[in-house]
Amino acid sequence: MSGKDDGDQDEGRPINSDALGAVGEGRFATICAGAELIANTAHRDRSGWDFIVEWPINHQSEAELDKRENPISAHFQLKSMWHDNNQIKFRMTSIERLAKDPKPSFVYITKFNHDQTPSEVFLAHIIGDNLVAVLRKLRELQQAGKKKINNEYIYMSATIIGALIGADGKALRAAVEEAIGPDLTAYQAEKTRQLAELGYEPLRHTLDFKLSVQNEEEFTDALLGLKSDLPFSSAVNKETRFGIAIQTKDFPTEGKISFTPSPADTCSIIVRRNRFAVAATFSGTILMAPGLNDNKKARKIVISSELFKFILTDERLAFQSVDITPENPKLDSSQWKNWYSFVKEMTKEGCQIELHPKRLKKQTLNLTKKIDTITEEECVISLNIIDDINLVLSSASGAAAAIYGHAAIVRNVESARVCAALIRGDDALSVKMGLGAHLPEGLPEREYGRFIDTIVLDNQAVLAIASATFIFDSSTEMHSISAEDLSLQDLEIVPIDDLRGRVAELKSEPGAGICMVRNFGEAEEGDNTTT
Numbered sequence: 360m361s362g363k364d365d366g367d368q369d370e371g372r373p374i375n376s377d378a379l380g381a382v383g384e385g386r387f388a389t390i391c392a393g394a395e396l397i398a399n400t401a402h403r404d405r406s407g408w409d410f411i412v413e414w415p416i417n418h419q420s421e422a423e424l425d426k427r428e429n430p431i432s433a434h435f436q437l438k439s440m441w442h443d444n445n446q447i448k449f450r451m452t453s454i455e456r457l458a459k460d461p462k463p464s465f466v467y468i469t470k471f472n473h474d475q476t477p478s479e480v481f482l483a484h485i486i487g488d489n490l491v492a493v494l495r496k497l498r499e500l501q502q503a504g505k506k507k508i509n510n511e512y513i514y515m516s517a518t519i520i521g522a523l524i525g526a527d528g529k530a531l532r533a534a535v536e537e538a539i540g541p542d543l544t545a546y547q548a549e550k551t552r553q554l555a556e557l558g559y560e561p562l563r564h565t566l567d568f569k570l571s572v573q574n575e576e577e578f579t580d581a582l583l584g585l586k587s588d589l590p591f592s593s594a595v596n597k598e599t600r601f602g603i604a605i606q607t608k609d610f611p612t613e614g615k616i617s618f619t620p621s622p623a624d625t626c627s628i629i630v631r632r633n634r635f636a637v638a639a640t641f642s643g644t645i646l647m648a649p650g651l652n653d654n655k656k657a658r659k660i661v662i663s664s665e666l667f668k669f670i671l672t673d674e675r676l677a678f679q680s681v682d683i684t685p686e687n688p689k690l691d692s693s694q695w696k697n698w699y700s701f702v703k704e705m706t707k708e709g710c711q712i713e714l715h716p717k718r719l720k721k722q723t724l725n726l727t728k729k730i731d732t733i734t735e736e737e738c739v740i741s742l743n744i745i746d747d748i749n750l751v752l753s754s755a756s757g758a759a760a761a762i763y764g765h766a767a768i769v770r771n772v773e774s775a776r777v778c779a780a781l782i783r784g785d786d787a788l789s790v791k792m793g794l795g796a797h798l799p800e801g802l803p804e805r806e807y808g809r810f811i812d813t814i815v816l817d818n819q820a821v822l823a824i825a826s827a828t829f830i831f832d833s834s835t836e837m838h839s840i841s842a843e844d845l846s847l848q849d850l851e852i853v854p855i856d857d858l859r860g861r862v863a864e865l866k867s868e869p870g871a872g873i874c875m876v877r878n879f880g881e882a883e884e885g886d887n888t889t890t
Contacts, residue, residue: 408456438467455508565599645716690763748816751775811823
């Protein structure tokens with residue numbers, strides 16, 4: 360492989376190209392030995408390289424033996440030519456092997472004088488631009504439908520692909536070490552990355568297919584992500600590398616498809632009853648789809664946030680909310696408050712929606728139809744609960760960031776009110792709980808003890824511990840107990856997994872007296888426990 364072009368005696372040359380190649384191989388082995396490099400020759404010329412050159416182990420390394428870097432080992436293909444020649448011919452099967460091996464790969468090019476002494480030496484490193492040239496040629500052959508490429512060649516110029524170096528072994532060693540750098544592992548990782556990524560642009564794949572839609576509006580909805588799982592057929596996927604598009608076989612010809620649109624802009628969405636009212640503000644995106652044949656229904660703009668969408672057409676402005684389930688989405692108190700402030704405004708006609716895009720023009724829209732799935736009163740109740748939960752969390756030391764679902768708001772309606780009232784020192788606060796049909800024996804009419812209310816969130820619980828006077832009422836068939844004269848003693852943050860054990864400890868403390876625990880259903884059966 361070392362410069363054997365045709366094996367014939369060239370006119371005016373002292374030896375033919377085969378003989379010149381043998382001179383180059385002998386000389387290369389000699390200069391490697393002189394630089395303390397081990398040159399292992401290829402006995403069968405089918406692997407893309409003529410020599411594997413190995414560096415000696417670095418016995419001066421301060422690293423532990425099991426951690427020191429492996430010495431350099433590199434593939435070399437040799438090319439020997441006369442001094443007045445500059446063109447090199449590579450068989451594609453050989454240069455492909457050399458290029459695709461993650462090990463360092465080089466072409467050592469020697470230009471000889473007529474007396475067979477070297478006139479110039481070039482070292483071509485098969486990485487970067489040289490690797491691009493090989494991969495691009497392979498891509499061209501693939502596009503041409505050529506699978507067997509043993510008789511295909513690539514021609515390169517020695518002075519373009521190679522760097523001029525000294526003719527001795529020390530110059531070779533220094534040039535290779537500089538090209539590879541101090542970290543062989545990092546070098547191999549970078550070459551592997553180049554093999555995988557060179558030649559690709561951001562739009563690597565193009566897909567041609569037939570999409571089955573009912574009308575232009577459905578097509579627009581698909582582009583905006585409003586409709587999903589649309590049937591497609593006759594799909595052809597092409598991958599473009601080095602500007603050459605080739606059909607791939609790894610994409611089905613038919614199936615169902617959904618689109619994730621790219622935003623035309625980002626924006627702030629401000630919703631309020633009028634321009635002087637308190638606003639609810641959200642971050643969002645603006646999605647736009649082109650109009651089709653002047654179809655008004657097909658011209659749409661989607662203003663989207665994490666929790667809702669506004670869909671704007673030529674004819675109307677529609678509102679869509681995400682499904683608020685007991686457990687999803689998970690939001691913090693400020694996000695829940697923002698959400699319910701927004702929904703409260705949406706329960707009234709004439710709500711204003713201000714769009715403040717980053718690049719596009721500011722717009723103010725009016726929602727003419729109010730939402731009717733929730734009332735303003737329900738929104739106000741939820742806002743009050745969220746305010747109470749937030750007050751308790753901000754008053755309790757050590758509270759983690761509280762992210763919770765809608766179920767936590769519903770579950771803690773009464774406990775959040777009571778805990779917040781305890782923090783505010785509400786003298787009129789009283790808590791009454793039913794005890795069932797049978798009052799425990801031996802209880803006096805009044806007794807001093809401990810009242811514990813619990814706010815249970817998704818990742819933590821807050822225990823509000825208060826002293827209380829308990830009043831027992833057995834005047835009706837369903838006996839009850841009231842906690843009065845409540846005075847907050849402590850707020851404790853407890854991980855959910857530890858809640859049951861902590862409540863048991865508080866109930867069993869010496870001198871605790873009667874202990875009433877409320878809203879404890881997340882840790883053990885029964886919402887209320889009394890001892």
